[in-house]
Amino acid sequence: MTVPISLKVNSEVYKIDVGTNETLLEVLREKLKLKSVRRACQEGDCGVCTVLLNGKPVNSCLVLAVSADGCEITTLEGLSQREDFRALAESFVRNHAVQCGYCTPGMIITAYYILQSMDEVTEETIKKGLEGNLCRCTGYANIVSAVKDAYEQQK
Amino acid sequence: MIHDKLTKTLIGESVYTDDFEYPNMAYCVFVGSTQAHARIKEIDVSGAMQAPGVLKVLTGKDLIQYMDPLPATSDFSVVGWHWRVPKVYPLAVEKVGFYGEPVAAVIAETEYAARAAAELIQIDYEVLPAVVDAKHAMQPDAPLLYEEWGDNVQVHVTFEWGDIDSVFSEADRVLKVSWQEGRVSGFPIEPRGCVALYDKNTKELTMWGTYQTPYIAQRCISTTLRLPRSKVKVIALDIGGAFGNKINSWKDTVVALGSILTGRPVKWFENTREFIVTGPHQRDTIWEGEVAVTNGGKVLGVRAKYIQDLGVESTNRGAAAMSIVPACAAIPNAYRLKALKVDAYGVVTNKSFFCAYRGYGKDKGVKFMERIMDWIAAELKIDPAEIRKRNFIKANEFPYKQISGYVYDSGDYEKVFDEAIRMADAEKWRQEQQTLQGSGRYIGIGYAFTVEPAGVTVANCVFTGATEARIRINEDGFVEVWSDRTEIGQGGNITIGNVVSEILGANLEDIIVHNVTSDMVGSGPISSRGAVYPLSAVAKAARELKARVVKIASFFLEENEENISVGGGLIFSVKNKDKKMTFKDLARRAYFSPGPRGLSEELKLKGDIVLDVIATWYSPNTAKNPTSTYTTFCSSADVAVVEVDVETGNVSIIKYVHVHDAGRIINKQVIDGQLYGGIVQGIGEALIEEILYNEAGELLTKTYADFLMPTSVDAPGILLKHVETPSPFTETGAKGMGEAPIIGSKAVIISAIEDALRPFKVRIDRAPATKERICAWLSSRKNGDKEVKS
Numbered sequence: 001m002t003v004p005i006s007l008k009v010n011s012e013v014y015k016i017d018v019g020t021n022e023t024l025l026e027v028l029r030e031k032l033k034l035k036s037v038r039r040a041c042q043e044g045d046c047g048v049c050t051v052l053l054n055g056k057p058v059n060s061c062l063v064l065a066v067s068a069d070g071c072e073i074t075t076l077e078g079l080s081q082r083e084d085f086r087a088l089a090e091s092f093v094r095n096h097a098v099q100c101g102y103c104t105p106g107m108i109i110t111a112y113y114i115l116q117s118m119d120e121v122t123e124e125t126i127k128k129g130l131e132g133n134l135c136r137c138t139g140y141a142n143i144v145s146a147v148k149d150a151y152e153q154q155k
Numbered sequence: 156m157i158h159d160k161l162t163k164t165l166i167g168e169s170v171y172t173d174d175f176e177y178p179n180m181a182y183c184v185f186v187g188s189t190q191a192h193a194r195i196k197e198i199d200v201s202g203a204m205q206a207p208g209v210l211k212v213l214t215g216k217d218l219i220q221y222m223d224p225l226p227a228t229s230d231f232s233v234v235g236w237h238w239r240v241p242k243v244y245p246l247a248v249e250k251v252g253f254y255g256e257p258v259a260a261v262i263a264e265t266e267y268a269a270r271a272a273a274e275l276i277q278i279d280y281e282v283l284p285a286v287v288d289a290k291h292a293m294q295p296d297a298p299l300l301y302e303e304w305g306d307n308v309q310v311h312v313t314f315e316w317g318d319i320d321s322v323f324s325e326a327d328r329v330l331k332v333s334w335q336e337g338r339v340s341g342f343p344i345e346p347r348g349c350v351a352l353y354d355k356n357t358k359e360l361t362m363w364g365t366y367q368t369p370y371i372a373q374r375c376i377s378t379t380l381r382l383p384r385s386k387v388k389v390i391a392l393d394i395g396g397a398f399g400n401k402i403n404s405w406k407d408t409v410v411a412l413g414s415i416l417t418g419r420p421v422k423w424f425e426n427t428r429e430f431i432v433t434g435p436h437q438r439d440t441i442w443e444g445e446v447a448v449t450n451g452g453k454v455l456g457v458r459a460k461y462i463q464d465l466g467v468e469s470t471n472r473g474a475a476a477m478s479i480v481p482a483c484a485a486i487p488n489a490y491r492l493k494a495l496k497v498d499a500y501g502v503v504t505n506k507s508f509f510c511a512y513r514g515y516g517k518d519k520g521v522k523f524m525e526r527i528m529d530w531i532a533a534e535l536k537i538d539p540a541e542i543r544k545r546n547f548i549k550a551n552e553f554p555y556k557q558i559s560g561y562v563y564d565s566g567d568y569e570k571v572f573d574e575a576i577r578m579a580d581a582e583k584w585r586q587e588q589q590t591l592q593g594s595g596r597y598i599g600i601g602y603a604f605t606v607e608p609a610g611v612t613v614a615n616c617v618f619t620g621a622t623e624a625r626i627r628i629n630e631d632g633f634v635e636v637w638s639d640r641t642e643i644g645q646g647g648n649i650t651i652g653n654v655v656s657e658i659l660g661a662n663l664e665d666i667i668v669h670n671v672t673s674d675m676v677g678s679g680p681i682s683s684r685g686a687v688y689p690l691s692a693v694a695k696a697a698r699e700l701k702a703r704v705v706k707i708a709s710f711f712l713e714e715n716e717e718n719i720s721v722g723g724g725l726i727f728s729v730k731n732k733d734k735k736m737t738f739k740d741l742a743r744r745a746y747f748s749p750g751p752r753g754l755s756e757e758l759k760l761k762g763d764i765v766l767d768v769i770a771t772w773y774s775p776n777t778a779k780n781p782t783s784t785y786t787t788f789c790s791s792a793d794v795a796v797v798e799v800d801v802e803t804g805n806v807s808i809i810k811y812v813h814v815h816d817a818g819r820i821i822n823k824q825v826i827d828g829q830l831y832g833g834i835v836q837g838i839g840e841a842l843i844e845e846i847l848y849n850e851a852g853e854l855l856t857k858t859y860a861d862f863l864m865p866t867s868v869d870a871p872g873i874l875l876k877h878v879e880t881p882s883p884f885t886e887t888g889a890k891g892m893g894e895a896p897i898i899g900s901k902a903v904i905i906s907a908i909e910d911a912l913r914p915f916k917v918r919i920d921r922a923p924a925t926k927e928r929i930c931a932w933l934s935s936r937k938n939g940d941k942e943v944k945s
């Protein structure tokens with residue numbers, strides 16, 4: 001059974017029919033071909049499918065597409081068009097915060113949210129904020145440095 | 156242009172396996188056993204066959220019509236060892252040997268259809284008793300995984316180096332030592348997957364996927380499917396981490412068969428749960444032995460029994476039965492031992508297969524030795540840092556022939572260790588420890604020293620040491636590089652670019668490092684061999700190409716060869732600044748205008764006219780024995796200060812220092828990335844990570860919610876420093892690196908916890924030291940046990 005929904009993804013409105021058991025991850029990745037939204041655990045443990053849903057980071061594998069009807073979604077493809085994202089991306093590259101790159105889209109979306117939403121950005125708050133995004137390559141050190149560096153630059 | 160993976164993603168260039176699509180592609184999913192050990196009585200696939208979208212259902216019985224068993228990845232029976240190679244198919248044929256073992260595969264129009272149909276397959280099992288404990292598996296009454304063997308010992312080798320009996324007779328003291336590590340694995344965030352395409356006209360099979368080692372995968376896939384190597388091409392796509400976990404390619408053979416039988420491209424991409432359940436596992440070791448020491452703190456020798464739990468097997472799906480050799484040979488670590496004897500067993504149990512994970516085998520000997528060093532220090536009441544120093548190989552003794560046969564290339568262990576102790580302010584923390592104890596707070600200072608054998612060659616094994624690299628300058632001036640060094644997140648591509656740019660003088664942005672395919676001979680980035688084998692081959696090719704560049708430029712610039720230099724994207728005369736050309740100029744003129752015909756007779760005759768070089772490299776430091784020999788030995792010192800909450804068992808890391816010597820540093824940022832990542836993985840192993848099976852053989856830790864890996868919050872602040880003692884045995888002076896941090900960090904955290912709990916006389920001989928275990932050790936101590944052994 002499919003249900004028609006409307007999603008505003010990266011500033012564009014899509015009217016699509018989705019299965020009632022289809023996740024937001026499946027819709028973004030398979031129907032809209034937004035490949036930065038990655039798949040791994042598909043049960044909310046790893047964070048590689050993180051997107052912004054009405055401005056807040058969510059694991060898109062845990063969101064039923066029908067429940068996102070009318071919502072605004074931002075993926076890395078959309079985020080990269082924003083002026084205020086560039087400094088963060090450059091900071092990730094400069095600080096060697098990207099190794100295998102698989103966790104990176106989810107990680108950087110959460111990092112963007114941290115910079116947008118937190119009044120006090122410290123090493124501790126960055127770590128707390130990134131807790132839901134697993135990375136196996138970097139030991140998080142350079143990722144935390146990259147977010148901090150971007151914060152210092154934007155101040 | 157060598158892009159980092161974020162940039163690739165942002166510009167839409169990254170293609171991980173899950174991103175890879177082919178027109179008309181079908182999907183494959185595997186059906187896993189719900190039993191750990193059982194005979195398959197019947198598989199009813201009729202429901203699945205009739206499900207919508209299903210193209211093919213395969214069981215083990217179907218496979219054997221088309222396939223040979225998976226080839227052995229190593230076989231030491233040829234040198235007379237007790238070494239058994241079971242007959243293994245990627246789908247269970249008569250019996251399942253571990254929980255989740257694939258028993259069927261469904262190929263359907265969509266992944267969704269395949270998963271839905273997989274649910275409809277009914278399997279009737281005759282359940283057999285399972286064995287999940289290696290020591291139990293060695294008992295005569297244990298259930299047998301392979302009845303024809305008569306026992307569960309897949310591998311048994313006794314190593315004896317030096318005169319073990321005499322060192323034990325001359326010892327002042329003999330200490331009993333034992334150490335056990337839990338089962339863990341790398342589990343990079345991206346699981347495994349591939350796309351197989353069989354072209355029935357050309358009879359060629361192409362595989363794209365998460366291939367850490369395409370050349371090894373080509374061997375496995377072509378052998379099982381009875382295809383010539385020349386008809387199988389394996390291509391590594393962008394890889395989301397590997398750590399050794401993506402060397403195996405056994406499930407891929409079923410996907411390939413699926414493409415052959417359906418005539419369609421077939422994709423398989425597992426989720427994390429499937430990765431953990433059917434994935435390569437590691438560690439799971441038991442050491443039991445004794446050490447001979449003098450009262451002055453000199454370590455004379457170690458005598459031990461070693462048991463390695465290989466799970467269902469490690470010679471076919473896995474490539475790590477062989478890891479028993481470095482596990483034993485790495486024991487002497489940084490120290491001058493006189494003798495070593497290990498009776499080593501690789502035992503099969505009803506768990507998923509055993510394969511490579513960062514550390515492979517060498518980690519195990521080093522961690523055992525580092526535990527031993529702490530226990531000797533405690534016994535002799537000598538500072539644990541001092542005891543290590545008394546036994547160090549000295550800086551003037553390199554190359555040093557270790558008793559186990561390894562030739563240590565270079566190093567300065569004392570310098571590395573002293574620097575770490577200084578940076579950690581160990582003295583201050585020792586005083587602080589005394590002060591805090593009075594107020595019921597327990598901090599501990601841990602030490603670990605690691606010598607990491609890096610860059611392996613093994614006879615009778617897929618890790619042969621053969622390697623080649625190719626570099627070509629194109630007419631557009633761009634430099635293309637091919638090697639077997641897959642980029643798996645370790646920074647291999649950028650390091651290759653750095654070396655080529657430095658030698659050839661081309662700008663880094665004009666260098667393209669290709670994804671690896673099976674066209675290049677070599678066993679890929681295994682055993683930290685990237686900076687040893689592939690990078691040496693790349694450096695060699697770059698030097699040969701540079702010589703060609705200089706010769707041709709000398710002709711065009713009308714300048715003597717000895718006056719020609721390269722750098723900054725230019726080839727120029729050092730005598731006359733007007734005589735210069737870009738790589739693009741050079742290539743255009745050499746290839747087209749005027750082209751080869753316009754070059755000198757000498758160049759034409761020698762054939763040095765094409766700017767394309769293939770070089771091979773083999774280590775000058777390869778021992779004659781058939782077992783593992785390593786070319787470089789990087790070293791590192793870890794010092795950590797932890798606080799243990801004796802009520803909750805919680806461990807907090809207050810200070811962490813790692814000093815590292817990887818020989819000549821090619822790219823510090825890349826090395827630091829390896830160190831941070833490895834250290835945090837090792838901390839995970841020390842404190843929280845463990846793959847657990849229940850007695851019936853069911854896996855209990857199937858997800859990241861149960862198998863806990865460190866999050867950002869668990870990662871401590873880490874202070875890094877480098878010492879550089881170049882390797883005399885590689886082309887660049889760089890050493891292989893990347894595994895020492897996971898070894899040392901696990902050892903140092905255990906060491907520090909034990910030090911913190913010294914007032915309670917807790918001796919830690921088991922990892923992970925989870926909160927629950929720490930509480931249990933403390934409570935048994937409080938209940939009046941004399942000394943607690945974990």
